[in-house]
Amino acid sequence: MTAGNSTSDTTSDATGPTADPTSEVTAEAAVDRADALEAGAGEPDPGPGSHPEIAWERLSVRMVWVNLVRLVLSIVPGVLATVVLNTPAGPVWPLLIASAIGVFATVLAFLRFLVTRYRVTGDRVERKSGWLVRQYRYVPRDRIRSVDSSVRLRHRLAGVRVVHIGSGESRSSFKLDALTIPTAEALRRQLMPDGADEPAPRPVAEEEPGQAAEQSAVEPEPGPPEEVLARFRKPWVLYEMFSVWAIFAFGAPVFGLYWTLQPFGVDLLEIVQGLVDYERRGFWWSLALCCAVAYPLGVVVLGLGFVMANWDFALVRTATKGRPALLTRRGLLSTRTVYRDETRIRGLHFKEPLLWRWLGLTRTSVVTTGLKGGSDENGAAGILPRVRLWEAREVAAKVLTGEPSPMEAPLARHPRGALTRRLIWATYGPAALAGVLFWLGATDALPDWAWWIGVALWPVALLAAAFAYLALGHALSGSYLVVRRGAFTRSTVALQNRAVIGWTLRQSIFQRMGRRVTVQIPTPAGERHYVLPDAGTRQALAFVAAATPDLASQFITPTGRAGERTRSR
Template identity: 35%
Template sequence: MTTVVGPAEPAVTEHWRRLSPRMLAVHPVMELRRLLFPLIAVLIGLRSGNGADGGWWALGIGGIGIALGFLRYFTTSYRITPAHVQVRRGLIRRRTLTVPRDRIRTVDVTSNVLHRIFGLALVTVGTGQTDKKNDGVKLDGLGAADAENLHRELLHRPAPEAMAAEAVPAAPETVLAALDPAWVRYGPFTLSGLVAIGVLFGLGSRLVNEGHVNLAKVGVIHDTIEYLRDKPLPVAILLVAAAVVVFTAVASTVGYILTFWNFRLSRHSSGTLHVRRGLLTTRSTTIEERRMRGVELSEPLLLRSVRGARVLAIATGLRVGRGSDRGGSILLPPAPRAVAVEVAGTVIGDTHPLTVALTRHGPRARLRRFTRALTVSTILILIVLAFVVLAGAPGWAFWASLAMLPIGTFLAWDRARNLGHALTDGWLISRHGSLVRRRHVLRTDAVIGWNLTTSLFQRRAGLTTLVATTAGGRQHYAVADVGDATAIRVARTAVPGLLEQFLAE
């Protein structure tokens, strides 16, 4: 079967090339990692008394993993032509993926620990698709030097007739930002450690279920449970919460170091931005500046409390569906807010949109935030009260739930305070959010359409939400809860003529 993206490939004489043979030492290990849980299940079966058969099954599963790793090498080849990038893979179901070079938006070069040991890299060529449907080209197992040359060739060379077999000289570059070790102090405020807790909990639960292990009988866990059982319930809850906070802070700091160590953002004279980062797993992302549509200044609540922020790119072809840290949109890791504003302004060539005063959305928008917060808090409190009265839950749970009222009120006040928008020098700026406050700076000439959405409650308040659609980033950026006249005025001023045909006289 042949899959073709874009126009048909003309007859060319460029030769097909294979991945590095060193990948034969890496891919079997990666395939075995995917078969980890079947192997665990088989090994547990050895303890049930059927040792011989279990051993053969384990050997068979391991052999399948190794065979899949070898097949990937022998059935994968690629070539670069002046107009296309082609990848051919598969044994029984043969597929050829063809991508026009003029559709290439980004090139990622990633090397995990195994890759780095053997001098390999994974190259991902982005074609403008998001993570919801990622049809990009992936070459897992190129030599590190070949991967670097390939990414330079695809995005740094101005001449389209450049050939892949030639060595590509490094383009002159200007460093826009580099990691300051002092920025590690922002790591605990990113809360990325919560993800590690979730992953460990999920992995541990699966292993416990597969192994039929009774955690209450495990030494350390048993002693911890007995220790907490002797404490009053509120004290036990506080101790568990404190342990979670400490672990989250430590895990978040370690994650920050692993993800962003050696971070560097540079601008190449060929018209690209280049981001390098990572300690154990290194990653290089190249973005064409002509694909940039703007920037996002992101300030999570805890990070904002220590005057920190991070910068994300709004550009076509970037993978934003998996989050900014795993995707390719990160332009600056959590850092001082002043540095983030300066870097974002340097990227777009103007710091004014990052600092301009915003137009507030008025008392009706503010009232909506307080109404929603108090309504949700009241409903949750009533649910807890029902459990106390009907299900015999402890009475202190109701009194503890009353804390949701002041918390909800604070979040509503903060959301109302952060709400705003502006139009200045060809930029549409919108800001919203509390737990994560985001300031979107979007080029008005990148707006390809407008959506005006009004819910039942918005109609009663005389408000609407103006959504700018674009081909880059999240693909929709909202100016929330403004008056109908304000929404139309902003849309008409930002992109004259686009909305006129839909307006009544």
């Protein structure tokens, strides 16, 4: 590290001049680098006037009839409010508002059908839409990251699907609502062809007829068209049901029911107050009783919602001969199928919030080039719902084939200085808060005892600091690097070495005094960069050098006698 500055950065390109351009790893790294460049600089907009010889297609006309039925159903609450309930029994405006919202949404859907067109050219997929404001979006076919089809109940009744075409960027991704089932499947196969559509080319060679016949006789039979990696398991429902948000899951439909019953002269709030004996118990005991009743009912609501969304779940690897893909199928009334190009998958990501960690649960997503974490494509990145950690590791070993699973690799512990730093910050924060509250109490802006809130938060902050330190870790496993961090939400990422396009080493003054460094890993996949905080200096340099030796040799050189620690230029 360069001494004298409070922060030192070292960044280098993953495809250095010393790499062999004929090696397979370098070629794959070049593809990753191209994906990274795509994120920063887009292609010139061809405009909807390009390719005039290719006609624009309409969406399915069946949605017109679905919208007519939806319009009739939307008018029903308004008719009920103005004709049947035209009495002083209760306010009818909730029903009128519901009817107006339904009619407005139906009219918008019909206008969207009238103005939306799409087409597929040799190099891109295009859609133009918009009534008052015209919109034109396109996705180059080589940048399509996922093709997702979903079906709601009204689409199922009409025999249509909604096709989502994802590029990893929300500004270019779009959906086609809706296409007939044969058209949607044909579009999916056209954009992400599988083994059934692309037969494998047979090698052509000049050989004797008898030799060719002998080779064809011993040629292995093709494998199964699909490999199922995970299926729906009944215990998954229990993992999803028990949540701190269960009360809110039950409260939302009760709130809607309250406003629905108001026009009929039924006051749900009065009924609940009578059941809990609000006058005798008081506010706090009544609230506790309502929560005790609402929580188990909310648990049931969460369980039903999970079953509706994930029934018949299957994670499948298609037996492709051209472009392999991972796909997920799920849903009961509303089904969803997501296709992901497996050649662009660069690793896996486990997320474990604190409560999940205690229960041994995690959520699994793939790290894919061009697919941003936190974008609209999050649904395409997730490959498993909330499951036990050992189940997620079993699936990870199947997804990341060819070597021992990196998600099970033992992680190196970071130095004690990382714990000391977190404990200090956990002390400074509550102390500062207590000081501010004490000053506000002295000025009579708050009660005198308010500063005790900061004191009470101190042990909580210390516990969070300990969790944050215990979560730190890193490892190298085969062709993957593994980093883990996070106090309240522990994040474990396994990333292919070839997906690393650079390194950024940051070292504050206090980190330099404690011989620690924070490593940032830029990549065109997933969240675009991953962070390994407060690693030991020797640990970090050894980690960088072992993960990408050709790249590390450009800015890390040994100093002094053999065996002494290395320094970055």
